[in-house]
Amino acid sequence: MNAWTQTVTAKVLGIGVLALLMTIPLMQVSGLVSERQQLREMAIAQIAQGWGGQQVLGGPVLTVPTLSQVAVAENQPPQTRAGSESMLADTLKMDAVLDVQTRSYGIYTAPVFVSTVKLDTQFRVEDLAQFRRASNAQWQGSKAELRLPIGDLRGLQEVSELRINGKPARFDSSANHVGPWSNVVVPIDLDALADQPIDVEITLKLAGTESLQLLPLARSTDVTMRAPWRDPSFIGAALPLEQAIDAKGFSAHWHMLDLNRNYGQHWTDAGDGMDKALQASTFGVQLYQPVDVYQRNVRAGKYGLLFIAMTFVAFFLFEILKRLRVHPVQYLLVGAALATFYVVLLALSEQIGFGPAYALAAAAVALIVGGYATAVLHARRAGLLLGGVLGLIYAMLYGLIAAEQYALLIGALVLLVMVALMMYLTRRIDWYAYVPTTTGPTSTEPPAPPAAIMERS
Known part of the structure; x- marks a missing residue:
């Protein structure tokens, strides 16, 4: 049993559980959006009380x-x-x-x-x-x-x-x-x-x-x-x-x-x-x-779990393909940063509008996660790449929010492409193999597939 918990499959299941745990702060953020929306409705009622x-x-x-x-x-x-x-x-x-x-x-x-x-x-x-x-x-x-x-x-x-x-x-x-x-x-x-x-x-x-x-x-x-x-x-x-x-x-x-x-x-x-x-x-x-910030915040929050899961998958791929090791607590810290994005987005959008607030919040979180990935993965290139991937995901999310009529179609196509990309990148991973124990990259070359390892031995 202890040996199985060190396999890649166990690692994937653990990451899935961590992603599900992140739904708790996402639900809290959703409640915060609803609360701010109620405050807006009360403010409109105050305006209507003296105007009609x-x-x-x-x-x-x-x-x-x-x-x-x-x-x-x-x-x-x-x-x-x-x-x-x-x-x-x-x-x-x-x-x-x-x-x-x-x-x-x-x-x-x-x-x-x-x-x-x-x-x-x-x-x-x-x-x-x-x-x-x-x-x-x-x-x-x-x-x-x-x-x-x-x-x-x-x-x-x-x-x-x-x-x-x-x-x-x-x-x-x-x-x-x-x-x-x-x-x-x-x-x-x-x-x-x-x-x-x-x-x-x-x-x-x-x-x-x-x-x-x-x-x-x-x-x-x-x-x-x-x-x-x-x-x-x-x-x-x-x-x-x-x-x-x-x-x-x-x-x-x-x-x-x-x-x-x-x-x-x-x-x-x-x-x-x-x-x-x-x-x-x-x-x-x-x-x-059309610039109702609360409607857009609600729509952004609906993709929160998918967004966190995609970021966790990116970390996992770097961990496996580059023979690195990332602790579950480090995954949680990255998830906390991603959840904080929605709080910052809500607070800024009430002051400066949704578009500028989204750009600032996305840039801040991408820089934080990219810098943290550089330190965790002991590779500046990996941190820059993860920060860039995160920025790309944020851009995709903004496109989904802005495309009111075609959001479902665009989201479905993007999800299909992401699943296909993950299948392609993990096609040679041995899911029964043990998770690498090194804390940094052991080689600049990508890991050899199991068949190649067997031939060398």
Whole structure:
């Protein structure tokens, strides 16, 4: 048993165990990245608290208070219950222009915007009549109100225009909701608008953080959006029919019909089911930050174990092919240096950006490991070569991080090449042979294969 533990095979298994042990500090680094990411989210929440959060904006919804008879129990008279019924417009046109800037909270930044939105919507007379006929409840006179859903009312900076059938009006605050969102309301008299469509024109300024989503609250919804942001991420239930992205920003156009959503033109007392349906129909844009250092740190950490294993293999090949001897503690020290790379990368990337931080951290670790290899292997050439190999591996890792769409393909090809290279370099190793006991290179020539040794003897 003692003899077997001195074989090359035992050495390989021991190195494998050491590589697995290095997953512990890698997991700690992953937890540190998650913690820093949570701090960033808290910082963005602080920015949104004074500016406005992720915004949702819909078209006006016509809501009528109702009274209905509800049976309580057998042999008891029904009770009257107050409720409401809502109706959507026939057409809705929205034009949004976003003025985007970046705000900071400590070392963290987030894109914020002020959107100037123009809404034009119309409720048809025929739809109003059908809405009244389809109701199973008693309307409370001619009282009604138009509700404008807004995701975060803190971001409503100004309502510069509100006209109903050409006449100016004003919004009031309200404790009611349209789905899960708050709203502002304007009361209207349906009797005063008898046999007339309801035309609503609104111009407002709405501030928010990171994203603006819209609600298709009409039979036909047309939305146009423009912003000086070069990296938009279109999100939600619908992608734009037309879009243009250049160095100056983006523009996009959506068109949605009532057939594209899973709720109708009117409903009674929206509940949880209706809230979920409304939330599922939102669409819009997120101001994506392609230099998000935490996403890239997470992606770099995913290759940590493979990276450490490849470095250990390089040390092992030098140890076997050059007839050297490296202690397991020395492997652990090299692994500790490789794990420290991710901590240094995270700390620097928060300050100077991911690219420069990656270059500095990679150069530092390559120099440390290369210098240590020179001392351990007693060969300057071996140390320089290992440092160069480490730099090449870091360059490959950066390519995997940068190639978002082709990362899996590139990683698979690189892994295949590395496995083939290791098979080629170890093709003549006698895995039953003993590990060499010398502490330095015994010869400048590569070790002879077992067959050649047998011939010499």
